Amino acid sequence: MDAISTSALLLFLFALILMSAYFSGSETAMMSLNRYRIRHLAATGHKGAIRALKLLDRPDRLIGLILIGNNLVNILASAIATIIGMRLFGDMGVAIATGVLTLVVLVFAEVTPKTFAALHPERIAFPSSILLGWLLILLSPLVKIINLITTGFLRLMGIKNVRTNDALSQEELRTVVHEAGALIPQRHQEMLLSILDLEKVTVEDIMISRSDIYAINVNDDFKLINRLVVQSPHTRVLVYRDTIDDAVGFIHLRDALRLQSKEQFSKSTLLRAVKELYFIPEGTPLNVQLTNFQQNKERIGLVVDEYGDIQGLVTLEDILEEIVGDFTTSMVTTASEDINIQQDGSYVIDATINIRDLNKEMKWDFPIDGPKTLNGLIIEHLEDIPAANTSLMLSGYFVEVIEVADNMVKSVRVITKHTPISTDDNDE
Template identity: 45%
Template structure:
């Protein structure tokens, strides 16, 4: 066999070695979620690839067997060529040269290609590996038998275990899958994942903001209130919100004489939810009961707020209305980076709107945070730094901070 023939064989062996190296990286790096999606869509190459990856021991066995065989054969041929050209003294030079060539052209370059284009590389190699596994199955089975038993001697379990994905890992998968997906879609997906971390007292309408029908008020006033109400569902109570009677849907009484009996007869029984209920649980409860409103109660059973289906949906899709929201227009931007803020705003909304990182584990509103931070009820004009941003108390009413001015320092 001539030296030219040996060089040609060596050239093709290096290409084959590169194929094994690159395909190994590609198959290990391929996106399993997309692979499963393509498999369910009937993609033939994806079906073959997914089947190969179900038994990674056999797949790795065939890759390593092929790669080592090719590299050893290439080394032997390089040695023969060196001895023919310059004798035994050239063997060391041939070994060093071949090592460098394999490192660059059969390892580094193919693996980089496989890492950057795992799907294309995997789908092409899957057809080849299916054939090789069929032809060399007895040998692969024998090699894996020895390797697997050796691992078992060291107490290594080879049983396939179901991998549970945590909420944070799932969120990371969604964020990494940006691609060509619209930003709004990804935001909604991450918001759905985050619902479990948010409780209804984070988004509820606070007790002092709840408006409804007091059946002990004059019916002339109640009738005018109903006519002017921007809401279609209203709480019905006696004297105080703690004596709640139910929820009235105004369309049920639109053609009726509005009086106490009519209101009470058309009320639906109220439902209650503990204030630490997650939005996920409350959303499922609304779905189960076919309801849209729940009263939030503390550990003593007192009503502390009102939770609505609309508020939960806005946590997913963002504000889909610009009116009637208890969080609407609570931040008014002024000149030179200053903001006038209604202190009843939730800290979550304030953080997301202004890019702050106020803690959410205690106070739920800016007013609560200020009182907790100062450990006192401040007077008008009191100033302090809110995470390095100057904040001034502008209005105090009923022992509550009502309005503040914040200068956002970039």
């Protein structure tokens, strides 16, 4: 070392600090890469992304390589700095060199390059992957020895797989969609989140209850049957004998109208034209039922309980509306038609409304893990069928029962948390 001039040693030290900055920045950049973005770039043929993805496939080797290079460079820099310090300041040079080198390494070889790399990982990782790839080949024996030792310690700690697992859980994917911001339009975000929610929602949550099913009793007067066919708001109508539980099948309105046009429409031809019933067990998640509809080539089904009793009706359109929202062509009563705002800011609501539809429409927080309708929720809360003018606090909302009939709450007034309670009773 005595033969090497101090200026040459300073240049060598400067080069070592640059190399240390390279290894520090490369490590941060490689670990900060968005794995899903570089997979997308790699699939499009981006060479930098392909190289980076190959290195990240074995993070133990990549980290081992970078740390070997970084430590070798830093140790050598420390030795060179000590020599320079002793030449310039004598015995005090060791302490001076240690203090100065520590500050220089922290600022220029650690904090600055790592911060820049964290902010711009692709700008650093893609070019540096070229040199890292060559270094991995060159130092492969040393890297493998280090990895064997570290893998042994990891196995003692119960870690056997050193490969990365980037699979996202549903909740993590939900967070990714939420944080996408302007990258994904708000409407598309809502649809993606609705798809994720399908497994949390069952057919009972969206079905038309048996009392609201538009159906034809084949034992009714034939004129009434004709009128029901003509006035039907649906393309498929349930046909039954006397009671819904004695369902016969579904008649497609197109078939019924064709028979009418040929003057061949009668009870017997109606029964011959009905399609076979398709039954859905209650509790079936919507994602499962959507697949079942597709596999069975069905579009409509009857929801039955464990005893085989019909509880309601679900269509393919109902499930699709959970994803994309209500279709404008739907003739079924919507939540908005069941909700009427009053002058005092309260709401008069049809109590048979589905709670999920009510929450979605009004951005409210009534519980949905129990009864499916507002009527059911009130009765469950009171454990009795209330009389008219009964008032209660339900999930933070003031609810007044307006009408009760047929052992059901028919309509209620709801005053939200943000609406002052009015003493005027003449606003209905």
